[in-house]
Amino acid sequence: MTIKVGDQIPSMKLMMATPDGPRETSTDEIFKGKKVVLFAVPGAFTPTCSAKHFPGFTQNADAIKAKGVDTIACIAVNDAFVMGAWAKEQSSDGKVVMLADGSAAFTKAIGLELDLNGRGMGTRSQRYALIAENGKVTHLGVEQPGGFEVSRAEAILAHL
Secondary structure, eight states, X not given: XXXXXXXXXXXXXXXXXXXXXXXXXXXXXXXXXXEEEEEEESOTTOHHIIIIIHHHHHHTHHHHXXXXXXXXXXXXXXXXXXXXXXXXXXXXXXXXXXXXXXTOHHHHHTTOEEEEGGGTOEEEEOOEEEEEETTEEEEEEEXXXXXXXXXXXXXXXXXX
């Protein structure tokens, strides 16, 4: 079942890319008592993700946080080392928390997995962005295949 507005983010462990290397975290730590924007990409270093999706959130980070957002986080079905390297390549300067969902457990738990086995990429995440307050989803924008409209930073900013 796909997560929807009004649903609670499931309580799960994730890995976070930090300057000191991977660190285990939890969705409770990330979301509890906070207003969070979470955006998901099919894969780090992939074309749309690197050229448009991630840069939009780093460029709009100050405006997003000015709307009361405590954390902007990016999640992908990649490992924490890849997510850390991608953050460096994107010069995110700590504006975006990098979350690794290496086995797609979180992605599957919220029903937003994407089967890219036919393209040699395995199970990935659909492209989406959500807003959550104290772990409850208040907005969710899931892209249609090949789309890049509802999960853009500018679209999320308009919903804050």
